[in-house]
Amino acid sequence: MKTKKLNIAFFGSSLVSAYWNGAATYYRGIVRALNERGHRVTFYEPDAYDRQQNRDMEDPEWAKVVVYEATEEAVYKCLEQAAEADMVVKASGVGVFDELLEREVLKLQTDDRLVVFWDVDAPATLDRVHHNPQDPFLPLIPQYDMILTYGGGDPVINAYEALGAKKCVPIYNALDTATHFPVEPNERFACDLAFLGNRLPDREARVEEFFLKPAAATPDKKFIIGGSGWGDKHMSENVTYIGHVYTNDHNAFNCTPKAVLNISRESMARYGFSPATRVFEAAGAGACIITDYWEGIDFFFEPEKEILVAKSGAEVASILAELTEERATAIGEAAYRKVLAAHTYNHRAEQLEKLLYAKVEQQDEALA
Structure with missing residues (x-):
């Protein structure tokens, strides 16, 4: 058999x-x-x-x-x-x-x-x-x-x-290694922090907390949000909305920013052990990932070495304030090694x- x-x-x-x-x-x-x-x-x-x-x-x-x-x-x-x-x-x-x-x-x-x-x-x-x-x-x-x-x-x-x-x-x-991998940066996605996700009822409040709030609190930094449905959402001037991002642009979207943000839907965060596909896609492109906290993160990636974890929007802002290009690169490379070894x-x-x-x-x- x-x-x-x-x-x-x-x-x-x-x-x-x-x-x-x-x-x-x-x-x-x-x-x-x-x-x-x-x-x-x-x-x-x-x-x-x-x-x-x-x-x-x-x-x-x-x-x-x-x-x-x-x-x-x-x-x-x-x-x-x-x-x-x-x-x-x-x-x-x-x-x-x-x-x-x-x-x-x-x-x-x-x-x-x-x-x-x-x-x-x-x-x-x-x-x-x-x-x-x-x-x-x-x-x-x-x-x-x-x-x-x-x-x-x-x-x-x-x-x-x-x-x-x-x-x-x-x-x-x-990680689908045939689809997601490191590529050359694309200036269109250059920013300090990028988030990709469609606007959904049980995600919106968490996007406000973990993305829009820290963006408003750090006007000196540049933010990009991609995904469907955010067009009429109020955002601070340092946030650029780029609409639906096609799959063939995901690698550049993940590779180019200093860091990318993962935000779980409310129900996923509540149950835990539910990493979004985007986490593995971003890791496969060698991105430095900041994620909202959910139970079981360390089952997949080691916090502080392979991924950065924030329990609030204020913590996102704090991580960004201290994050150097060198550290972001090191975290992205460590996440890339982990995902190839255990999560394809x-x-x-x-x-x-x-x-x-x-x-x-x-x-x-x-x-x-």
Whole structure:
């Protein structure tokens, strides 16, 4: 069994567009790494939210991409095709017909076919079902062969297992070395501190605290914010808003500033053990990262040596005041070494492969 290569059907938001789709680089890293290990992935994504009009890549060689119309009929057609797979994955936050997909993929479950729910925003999902006992996803949780998550550590594992999950395992995001790496600086992104992230309800207050507040308090320093939705947000004059930053500009965005800022969404920070994809992307470009505090940072990077940690906007301002170019470079280089050694998508794909083989062998033994 350990040599069997899997045919995987994957229902997600989008593989080819990062537009209003923060999980894109996570999907790309995981899917590419699985392909490099010999597995075949068909990625089903809806034509929704103008993502296809804002693609940042062509269909890749390492996955088959099926873009379907945002209609029930098209969803059922894709489900029929998925019945040929060895494993079916339904990711959270597809964006259209999520409830239908979460229910219907379970009908594809057989003794030979695993059906997995892959939660790329577990804190938000758990908060939602805890606040609504009538949530249609709640009774489905125990039916999946496995729940995989984008992060969350023990708090998320314990929460999912308390809801009846057979098994819950975090597959942390990581560095896609084919996409994110050091490049030459680009003057367009030159500043003391840069932040990249879309404007979302459970991120906005933390962006105000950790980015906009220190920017207003240090008018002698230059700040850049990228991502969708910030256009009408009040900002001090030393902040430049550059809008959506396409994936092919991420390396220069991370390499050029003296430091880049990671700001967790509120739910991610509360559960902990949920480093954003941006942390690994920035480390892979050799950036000096300042992150807001969350439980489990030292599981990934060593504070003060490989990453700088701030518990408030005032601490961000204080770190910036003392940060020299030499120290920023040393921290970025240390983060780069760490991410290559322990946090690439090949590391994650190897973990996932072992997990899946163990699950399949367990099923085979049960049937014997």
